[in-house]
Amino acid sequence: MIQKGxxxxxxxxxxxxxxxxxxxxxxKYDDYALSISATxxxxxxxxxxxxxxxxxxxxxxxxxxxxxxxxxxxSYCDNFYGTPKKYVEDQMRQGRDVILEIEIQGAxxxxxxxxxxxxxxxxxxxxxxxxxxxxGRGTETEEVIAARLKRASEESDGMEAYDYMLVNDRLEECVxxxxxxxxxxRHRVNRNLxxxxxxxxxxxxxxxxx
Amino acid sequence: MIQKGxxxxxxxxxxxxxxxxxxxxxxKYDDYALSISATxxxxxxxxxxxxxxxxxxxxxxxxxxxxxxxxxxxSYCDNFYGTPKKYVEDQMRQGRDVILEIEIQGAxxxxxxxxxxxxxxxxxxxxxxxxxxxxGRGTETEEVIAARLKRASEESDGMEAYDYMLVNDRLEECVxxxxxxxxxxRHRVNRNLxxxxxxxxxxxxxxxxx
Numbered sequence: 001m002i003q004k005g006x007x008x009x010x011x012x013x014x015x016x017x018x019x020x021x022x023x024x025x026x027x028k029y030d031d032y033a034l035s036i037s038a039t040x041x042x043x044x045x046x047x048x049x050x051x052x053x054x055x056x057x058x059x060x061x062x063x064x065x066x067x068x069x070x071x072x073x074x075s076y077c078d079n080f081y082g083t084p085k086k087y088v089e090d091q092m093r094q095g096r097d098v099i100l101e102i103e104i105q106g107a108x109x110x111x112x113x114x115x116x117x118x119x120x121x122x123x124x125x126x127x128x129x130x131x132x133x134x135x136g137r138g139t140e141t142e143e144v145i146a147a148r149l150k151r152a153s154e155e156s157d158g159m160e161a162y163d164y165m166l167v168n169d170r171l172e173e174c175v176x177x178x179x180x181x182x183x184x185x186r187h188r189v190n191r192n193l194x195x196x197x198x199x200x201x202x203x204x205x206x207x208x209x210x
Numbered sequence: 211m212i213q214k215g216x217x218x219x220x221x222x223x224x225x226x227x228x229x230x231x232x233x234x235x236x237x238k239y240d241d242y243a244l245s246i247s248a249t250x251x252x253x254x255x256x257x258x259x260x261x262x263x264x265x266x267x268x269x270x271x272x273x274x275x276x277x278x279x280x281x282x283x284x285s286y287c288d289n290f291y292g293t294p295k296k297y298v299e300d301q302m303r304q305g306r307d308v309i310l311e312i313e314i315q316g317a318x319x320x321x322x323x324x325x326x327x328x329x330x331x332x333x334x335x336x337x338x339x340x341x342x343x344x345x346g347r348g349t350e351t352e353e354v355i356a357a358r359l360k361r362a363s364e365e366s367d368g369m370e371a372y373d374y375m376l377v378n379d380r381l382e383e384c385v386x387x388x389x390x391x392x393x394x395x396r397h398r399v400n401r402n403l404x405x406x407x408x409x410x411x412x413x414x415x416x417x418x419x420x
Contacts, residue, residue, distance in 0.1 A: 123405075126409070127408075127412030127413050127415075127416070128412070130413065146417075150417050152417075153417040156413045156414065159399065159410070160403070162399045164398055164399060165399050165406065166397060180394060181397060183390075187376060187387065189373060189375050199333060199334070199336070202336075202337030202338070203366045204363050206341055206359045206363070207360050207363040
């Protein structure tokens with residue numbers, strides 16, 4: 001009996017190191033599948049279709065929406081971003097935990113559709129540290145920095161909707177904590193109802209002298 | 211800033227090894243305080259007041275009920291059993307996780323009063339193994355065995371009300387899992403609202419150029 005995989009949503013401030021975290025997690029543990037988003041934005045240099053994103057035209061994307069092939073989607077800066085349903089559900093059926101790196105709006109849609117989904121929010125050790133990472137090494141224009149800070153401010157709304165938060169202070173430690181939090185879900189009672197029912201039926205049989 | 215301790219309820223079939231589990235957990239980790247129940251039943255040989263139980267007369271126990279000094283209580287075989295409130299709340303305030311070994315009725319009362327309480331159910335690896343442990347080494351009368359099996363059957367009702375289940379197959383492993391599940395609660399968003407609010411306030415301040 002394979003237990004269905006866990007659907008994990010990871011959100012957090014830009015610059016907090018979510019990408020590195022998840023890369024390490026996937027390298028270290030074989031249990032995880034990283035979902036790849038579909039998008040209508042153009043590939044940037046070095047990006048490969050099916051690795052960073054699945055790149056689609058707006059027409060193709062609209063067709064995916066119409067045919068309900070996405071578990072969630074959102075538009076951002078005139079482009080669409082979405083999570084293809086087939087990959088997510090295939091992996092979960094095979095018992096693999098699927099990780100989606102998406103923002104709060106998508107996270108809430110996922111939770112509505114998959115109430116057992118685990119919502120994780122990655123925090124910086126402090127706001128000052130976050131600012132330092134966003135301001136960068138002095139090579140960015142003031143405009144870019146202002147846009148990043150504004151975005152962080154927006155990202156800070158809605159954290160309360162998440163189940164758990166992690167502080168990305170030391171990378172290795174944070175990877176371990178993330179793995180522990182996800183694995184713990186396998187012990188949830190509502191993920192083990194078959195086993196529970198089996199034990200209960202047998203125990204009740206004993207009392208009847210069977 | 212000390213985070214408040216976690217209130218943990220541990221239930222499970224008689225004979226499943228809850229007592230040994232919790233003894234090991236407390237020996238291995240310093241984070242835990244085992245709550246000691248109050249009871250009106252007579253001490254058995256070798257039992258010490260304040261170690262296994264706090265022993266009270268029925269009058270004293272009734273007074274504790276009237277003065278709301280118990281977080282939960284129940285009667286069983288003509289005797290009262292209850293959890294003294296002061297110890298539980300003192301320990302939690304000091305940041306220690308408090309473990310209560312109680313049955314389903316008590317567990318539900320705790321959850322109603324302390325919605326953040328963590329409810330764990332300890333399962334045997336199989337019903338056959340549980341039966342073996344309950345039947346014992348052939349030294350018990352049929353009557354005792356029948357009573358034990360009947361009790362197990364009753365204990366199997368209501369498992370769905372718990373948050374997590376643990377299988378006590380290998381003791382050391384189960385102790386580790388219990389510690390992991392409890393520790394994970396420290397990352398719950400609703401246990402970190404102060405930290406979250408602090409980061410949010412500071413991040414919003416940046417965008418105002420402060």
